[in-house]
Each structure stands twice: as C-alpha cells, then as structure tokens.
Amino acid sequence: MTTTTSDAMVQVRGVHKRFGALEVLRGVDLVVPAGSVTVVLGPSGSGKSTLLRAINHLEKVDRGFVAIDGELIGYRRSGGKLHELKEREVLRQRTGIGFVFQNFNLFPHLTVLENIVEAPVSALRQPKAEARRAALALLARVGLSDKADAYPRQLSGGQQQRVAIARALALEPKVLLFDEPTSALDPELVGEVLDVIKDLARTGTTMIVVTHEIGFAREVADTVVFMDGGLVVEQGPPAAVLDDPQHERTRAFLSKVL
Amino acid sequence: MTATTGTASGTGRTGDPGTPAEPGTPAEPVTAAGPGPAAEHIDAAGAGAAPVLVRKEPPATAVLEREEKPAGSPDDPENLRIVPARHPWRWAAGVLALVVLAQFVHGLATNPGWDWPTFRAFFSTTTILRSVWITLQLTFYGTALGFLLGAGVAALRLSRSPILQTIGWAYIWAFRSIPLIVQLVFWFNLSYLYKRLGVGIPFGPTVWSFDTIGVLGAMGAAVLGLALHQAAYAAEIIRGGIIAVDGGQLEAASALGIPRFRQAWRIVLPQAMRGILPAAANEVISLFKGTSIVYVMAIGELFYQVQVIYGRTGRVVPLLMVATVWYILLTTLLSIGQYYVERYFARGAQRTPPPTPLQRARGFVRNIQATRRTPPAGRPAPSLGGRS
Numbered sequence: 336m337t338t339t340t341s342d343a344m345v346q347v348r349g350v351h352k353r354f355g356a357l358e359v360l361r362g363v364d365l366v367v368p369a370g371s372v373t374v375v376l377g378p379s380g381s382g383k384s385t386l387l388r389a390i391n392h393l394e395k396v397d398r399g400f401v402a403i404d405g406e407l408i409g410y411r412r413s414g415g416k417l418h419e420l421k422e423r424e425v426l427r428q429r430t431g432i433g434f435v436f437q438n439f440n441l442f443p444h445l446t447v448l449e450n451i452v453e454a455p456v457s458a459l460r461q462p463k464a465e466a467r468r469a470a471l472a473l474l475a476r477v478g479l480s481d482k483a484d485a486y487p488r489q490l491s492g493g494q495q496q497r498v499a500i501a502r503a504l505a506l507e508p509k510v511l512l513f514d515e516p517t518s519a520l521d522p523e524l525v526g527e528v529l530d531v532i533k534d535l536a537r538t539g540t541t542m543i544v545v546t547h548e549i550g551f552a553r554e555v556a557d558t559v560v561f562m563d564g565g566l567v568v569e570q571g572p573p574a575a576v577l578d579d580p581q582h583e584r585t586r587a588f589l590s591k592v593l
Numbered sequence: 594m595t596a597t598t599g600t601a602s603g604t605g606r607t608g609d610p611g612t613p614a615e616p617g618t619p620a621e622p623v624t625a626a627g628p629g630p631a632a633e634h635i636d637a638a639g640a641g642a643a644p645v646l647v648r649k650e651p652p653a654t655a656v657l658e659r660e661e662k663p664a665g666s667p668d669d670p671e672n673l674r675i676v677p678a679r680h681p682w683r684w685a686a687g688v689l690a691l692v693v694l695a696q697f698v699h700g701l702a703t704n705p706g707w708d709w710p711t712f713r714a715f716f717s718t719t720t721i722l723r724s725v726w727i728t729l730q731l732t733f734y735g736t737a738l739g740f741l742l743g744a745g746v747a748a749l750r751l752s753r754s755p756i757l758q759t760i761g762w763a764y765i766w767a768f769r770s771i772p773l774i775v776q777l778v779f780w781f782n783l784s785y786l787y788k789r790l791g792v793g794i795p796f797g798p799t800v801w802s803f804d805t806i807g808v809l810g811a812m813g814a815a816v817l818g819l820a821l822h823q824a825a826y827a828a829e830i831i832r833g834g835i836i837a838v839d840g841g842q843l844e845a846a847s848a849l850g851i852p853r854f855r856q857a858w859r860i861v862l863p864q865a866m867r868g869i870l871p872a873a874a875n876e877v878i879s880l881f882k883g884t885s886i887v888y889v890m891a892i893g894e895l896f897y898q899v900q901v902i903y904g905r906t907g908r909v910v911p912l913l914m915v916a917t918v919w920y921i922l923l924t925t926l927l928s929i930g931q932y933y934v935e936r937y938f939a940r941g942a943q944r945t946p947p948p949t950p951l952q953r954a955r956g957f958v959r960n961i962q963a964t965r966r967t968p969p970a971g972r973p974a975p976s977l978g979g980r981s
Contacts, residue, residue, distance in 0.1 A: 391848060422853060430850035440845035444863045444941045453859065454849035486941035506849065 344369040344510055344541045345390060349399035352385055352565075359385045361565035362399070367510070367558075369404075370539040374552040374573075377562035378588055383545040386562070387512050390543070391432040392425050403432060404509050430458050433503030433511040437518050439495045441487040441502070447474070448483040451502045459506065466505070473501040477531050493524030497531055504535075511535065513544040549592055553577055561585045711911040715902065716918070724898035725919055731812075731884040731894060735819035736877050742820060743827025750832055761828070768825035774886055776822060780814040781890050815887040823880055830876065834869035835861060866938040874931040878924050885916075895919060 345367035352360040359382045367373045375383045388394040390401050392409035400417060401408045409425055410417040420428075442450050451470035455461040461469075474480050477497040479490075487495050496516055503511060513532065517525040529551050536542060536555045546552065552559050552573055559576040561569045561584075569582045580586045666672065701707060715721055749761030768776075784804075791802025809817065838861050846856040885896035893901075895916050903912040936949070948956065 393844060393848060426847060426850045426852060428850075429848055432848075434845075434848040436841065436845060436848075438841055440839075440841040442842065442845070442860055442864075444938075446941075454851055457852060457855045457859070458850040488941060488943070502849070 342368050344371075344404055345543065346402045347386070347390065347399070348402075350386070350389055350396045350401065351398040352382075352389060352394060352396050359565050360389065360396070363562075363565070363567055365560065365567060365570075367541060367543060369541050371541060371557040372536045372555050373543045373558045373560060374556035375543065375545045375560045375562060376547070376549070376552060376588070377568075381562040382565040383562050384514050387434075387514050387543060387545050390510075390512060391429050391434055393434075395419075403428075408432075426458065430454065430506045431509045433506060433508035435496070435499050435503050435511065435513045435516050437515040439487070439492075439499045439519070441495055441499055443487050446484050446486055447479070447490070447498050450487070450498060451505045454502070455505050470501070470505055473504050474498075476504075476534075477501045478527075491524060492520045493527045496520065496528045500528075500531055500535075510541040510543065513542065513546070515545055515547070517546065517548060547592065549577065549589070561588065563588070706910060707914065708908060708911040711906075711908045712914050712918075715912060715915050720898055720902070721895070721915060721919075724893050724895045725923075727812075727892065728881070728884050728894040728896075729923070731815060731819060731887065731892075732877070732881040734816045735823050735880050735884070738816065738820035739823025739876075739880070740827045740831075740873070742824035744831055746824055746828035747831040747835065750828065751835060765825045765828055768821055771822075773818065773822045773883070774889060777815060777818040777887060777890060780809070780818045781811065783809055783814065811890045811892050815884075815890055815892055819880065819884065819887070823876065826876055827873070830869055830872045831865070833872070834865035834867070837868045838864045863938060867935070867942065870931065870935050870938060874927065878927055881924065881927065882920055 343366045345365070347363055347365040350360050350363045351358070361382075363382070363386055365373075365386075375386070377383050385394055389396050390403075390408065392401070395409065400410060400412075406428065407417070408428055409420055411420055412418075441447075442453070445453065448467065448470055451473060452463065452466045455466040455469065456463055471480065471483060474483055477500060479494060479497055479501070482490060482494065482498070487498065490498065496519075500516075516532065517528050520528065525548070529548065532542070532544065532551075533555050544551075544556075556573045558570055559573045560567055561576060561580070561582070563584045569576055569580060569585045576585065577589065580589060746761050746764050749757045750765070752758055752761070789802050789804055791799040793799035793801070842860055842864065843856060846860045847853075851860070884894055887894060888897035888900065891897065899912045899916045903909045906912075933949075
C-alpha cells in the first residue's frame with residue numbers, strides 16, 4: 336500500500352461525508368501515530384463524532400478513505416477503485432478498533448461480566464474460561480472487580496462507562512475511539528472515567544478522544560485537533576493549539592469554553 | 594373463632610393509640626408512652642402549638658432540649674402521632690359492590706336453570722377431556738407454527754432488500770384481510786383446487802408430490818389456517834418489539850464486531866422480548882379461545898363437542914358452562930405462565946426485581962407474625978405474649 340506511512344496507526348485521507356443536503360465532513364485529513372493520544376475538539380455540528388464513526392465504518396464515507404495499521408477500513412482497493420467489503424469482513428476489522436459511546440450502550444440484559452466476554456467469545460472465538468479470566472483482569476484494572484455480576488442499571492453512570500471501556504479493551508484493539516465519553520455523566524463522575532482513560536494513555540494505547548474536557552486535553556493529549564464546519568482547522572501539541580491558537584475560529588471557541 | 598376475635602380486638606386495642614414501632618421509643622421509660630394521656634397531650638399541644646414552637650427558636654439547643662425532657666413528651670416532634678385519613682365512602686362503595694357480588698353468587702348457586710348436577714356430570718367426562726386436549730393441540734401448533742412463521746415474516750419486513758420487504762408486507766396485508774373462518778373453509782377445500790401438491794423445478798418437472806387430501810386432513814387444514822392467520826399478527830408484534838430496542842444496542846454490537854446472527858439472537862431479541870411478550874400472550878390466549886371457530890370443520894374440539902352434547906340432551910346452559918369453566922381455567926394457567934416468562938426477560942431492567950406473588954404472600958404472613966410477636970413499643974402486653 337503506497338499511500339500509508341509506516342508509523343501511522345490511523346490515517347484519515349480526504350474524507351467526505353454528506354447527510355442529505357448537509358455536508359458534515361468536507362475533506363478531513365488526520366494522521367495518528369501509534370501509541371499517541373489525539374484529542375478532537377470543536378463546536379457541536381463540526382463533524383467530530385461523524386469523523387470518529389467513519390473511522391470504524393459505522394458511517395460509510397462518500398469520498399476518501401480511512402486506514403488503520405495500513406489496512407483500509409470498509410473497502411478493498413484494486414487499481415483506482417475502492418470496493419465495499421462484505422459486512423462480515425467489516426465486523427472482523429472492527430474487532431481491532433475499540434469504540435466507547437457517549438451513552439455507554441452496555442447490553443442491559445447481560446451482567447457486567449457477560450457484557451465484556453460477549454465479543455471476545457463470539458467474534459474472536461476465544462475460549463469462554465480464558466475470556467472470563469481476561470474480563471475479570473480488565474474489571475480490576477477499571478476498579479470494578481466487585482461488580483462482575485451486577486447488571487448495568489445497578490451501576491452509576493461513571494461505573495457503566497468504565498465497564499464500557501473494559502468491554503472495548505477486551506478485544507485488545509489497536510486503537511481506541513472515545514465519542515464524548517463523559518458528556519452523559521454527572522460532573523462528579525467525570526473524574527473517575529477520565530482517570531481510566533489517562534491510565535490507558537500512560538500505557539501507550541493509541542487513542543482518539545472526542546471531548547469537551549479542555550483540561551483533559553491539555554494534560555493527556557499528544558496532539559489536539561480542532562474541527563469546525565467539517566474540516567480540521569488547526570492541529571498541534573496542546574500547548575500550541577490551546578494556549579496560542581493561530582486560527583480565529585479556534586480562538587473564538589476556546590474563549591467560550593475556557 | 595373465639596381465639597381470632599380475641600387477637601383481633603387485642604391488636605386493635607394496643608396498636609391503635611400506642612403508636613407502635615416508633616424509632617427510639619423502646620429504650621424510653623414504660624410510663625411515657627401511656628396511650629390515652631399521650632394522645633390527649635398531643636391534642637392540647639396542637640391547640641396551643643404556637644408557644645411550643647417559639648420555645649424551640651435556637652436550633653443549636655434543640656438537641657439538648659430534647660435530652661432534658663422526659664422522653665415521650667408531647668413536645669418531642671418524634672412523638673407526634675400521625676392519624677391516617679378516614680375514607681367512609683370507600684368503605685360504603687366496597688360494601689355495596691360486595692352485596693351485588695353476593696347476590697350474583699347466590700343466584701348461581703340457587704337458580705335451578707344453571708343445572709349444576711348436569712355440569713358436574715359432564716365436566717370431566719372422557720369426551721370433554723379429549724376435546725380439551727384437541728383444543729390445546731390446536732392452540733399449541735397454531736401458536737408455535739404461527740410465531741415461527743411470524744418471526745420469518747418479521748425478518749422479511751426488517752430486511753434491507755426492498756423485494757423481501759414488500760413480500761413480508763404483502764403477506765401481512767393478505768392474511769390480516771381474510772377472515773379466519775373464510776380461510777379455514779378454504780384450506781379445508783384445498784383438494785378441490787389442487788388434487789396433488791409437489792416439489793420440483795419452478796415451471797419445470799416435479800421431483801416429489803403427494804395427494805392433498807391424504808396429507809391435509811381436517812386437523813391439518815385447521816392448524817395450517819390458524820398458523821397462517823396467526824403468523825401475520827405475530828410478525829407485526831415481533832417487528833414492534835424489535836424496532837423498540839434502542840438503536841445504540843445494535844450499533845454497540847456491530848462496533849464490537851459481534852457476528853450479525855449473534856447480534857440479533859443474543860443482543861436484540863432478548864431485549865425485544867420484553868415488548869413482544871404482553872402482546873404475544875394476548876395472541877396465544879385469543880387463539881386458544883379462537884380455536885372454537887374450527888367447529889365449522891367438524892373437528893371435535895371443546896366448543897364443537899359441547900354443542901354436540903347439548904344438541905343431544907338439550908341442556909344448553911350447563912354445557913356452555915362446562916366449556917366456559919375449561920376456557921377460564923386454562924386461560925388462568927396461561928396468564929400465570931406469562932407472568933413468570935415476563936419476569937425472566939425483565940432481568941436487568943430494574944435495580945431490584947419485584948417479588949413474585951408467592952414471595953409477596955410469604956412476606957405478608959411474615960410481617961403479621963412479626964407484629965404479633967413484638968408488642969407495640971413501651972407497652973407490656975401480657976395478654977398477647979403467650980399466644981404467638
């Protein structure tokens with residue numbers, strides 16, 4: 336594949352996405368090196384979430400492509416054409432991409448442990464006992480060892496989101512995508528979720544985090560990306576983008592949220 | 594009899610003015626909670642409430658003040674007794690309803706027209722039992738095949754292929770439009786239309802075939818008709834349950850790479866069941882009673898058999914009662930089954946699952962025993978002590 340750079344874990348190239356008359360992504364380029372944390376900021380409607388969903392092919396793109404670890408997502412290239420993959424192949428690709436939703440989307444009829452074990456067993460065909468052991472280790476890592484047999488509704492929002500993170504980690508993905516992971520939480524619960532994500536950042540997990548937590552971006556991000564109107568307006572180290580924004584729209588946004 | 598009245602009046606006497614089970618009272622002196630005087634005290638305090646409140650101005654000293662006072666004093670807010678509102682009209686309406694009900698039951702028992710001896714004579718005869726069995730079989734096969742086919746039709750309607758969607762829609766349209774009785778008679782006469790049915794290459798040679806009459810007897814035609822009819826309704830009920838499941842669930846499942854069949858079977862369907870079950874139980878019960886319609890095909894199910902018997906004996910009312918009581922009995926069993934199936938699929942839906950009626954009844958009995966065993970606070974209850 337000539338278009339990929341060797342150390343880039345995630346590559347987004349010229350991605351366009353349109354919902355009816357509304358063009359949500361208008362040619363987005365983004366390169367995320369392996370082991371780095373990228374925080375995407377921007378006003379609502381700027382296309383942050385759509386970009387994230389395009390990366391694991393929950394949204395099909397209209398033009399451009401996404402590649403993870405050198406593998407095109409959702410398409411196969413032959414010559415000048417991109418052929419759409421069968422759903423089965425897309426599902427296989429997604430096991431390498433962890434996704435954490437704003438609303439957790441835990442399976443309410445399954446216990447915490449069953450939630451985590453489900454994908455490794457059914458998608459990766461791991462033996463059940465092994466998957467359970469791994470799941471319990473992950474629960475310990477997010478500080479919820481005692482909740483293995485609880486149902487999601489018996490947990491607080493922060494606990495549910497930590498379970499959702501453990502569920503995504505159970506597939507040992509190459510990259511983790513967070514779609515506003517703390518936006519549905521009470522302010523006092525935000526910290527416990529951010530702590531888990533910070534811990535992951537320290538262990539060198541490649542992550543893309545869409546968030547409104549500027550403080551978190553400053554502390555954890557290697558790169559801050561500012562999006563507006565379906566385009567990446569500005570990107571760079573947090574010190575540069577957050578403290579000395581070059582673009583007027585970045586400045587306007589930061590003056591409102593800081 | 595004497596024992597019961599004794600206990601009842603006993604609890605009434607002690608429970609009423611003594612305000613049982615107040616927090617803190619058991620530790621207090623026995624004299625403090627004397628029933629009559631305490632109540633009068635509260636009334637007096639209520640009349641002159643203002644000075645009591647004024648005396649308590651500084652909140653910091655309130656705790657101290659309470660400690661100084663003899664416990665159980667009417668000034669202590671914890672000691673104020675709550676008198677439940679009385680509802681005389683509620684009682685009157687209840688009594689009136691009971692009187693009407695008693696009259697009806699009395700009529701059932703005494704009116705010779707109901708002819709209970711005949712009812713008793715026929716209720717569990719072999720003929721009736723066999724017809725009940727046939728009714729149950731029709732219900733079972735109608736439901737099982739109906740919901741199986743219905744699930745398939747629901748899948749068609751939810752598929753991404755417009756052709757399959759349309760076929761699913763057309764099936765539901767057709768079988769909801771044709772009255773069940775018309776359909777049943779039609780299937781019964783299928784052999785008139787097609788003498789032989791077979792499997793082969795479309796518009797080409799037949800590989801395997803059979804006589805319509807031999808395979809599709811009256812019972813087969815009835816089951817087929819009921820199942821096809823039921824499938825149309827079942828399909829819409831299942832589809833309704835599925836589309837009511839939050840879209841985020843499927844999104845999460847596919848983001849985790851869970852295979853598509855597994856997404857439907859493990860993630861969506863169990864959640865859809867909560868929405869499907871109440872309506873599905875309605876359908877099963879209505880099919881159970883609806884089987885009586887196949888009497889037009891001279892199948893010996895319950896209603897047909899009862900008609901045959903009263904045609905012979907002329908005892909219409911008691912035999913209709915035989916059928917009615919059987920229908921009520923079996924519907925009751927189905928309703929109880931529904932309760933427990935729904936409870937199973939509700940797991941995880943609530944923080945703590947509600948108790949089953951059995952657990953509730955046991956808890957009620959335990960409560961009564963507990964209140965009997967521990968006499969109301971601060972009162973020695975020698976008259977009750979020995980009894981429980």
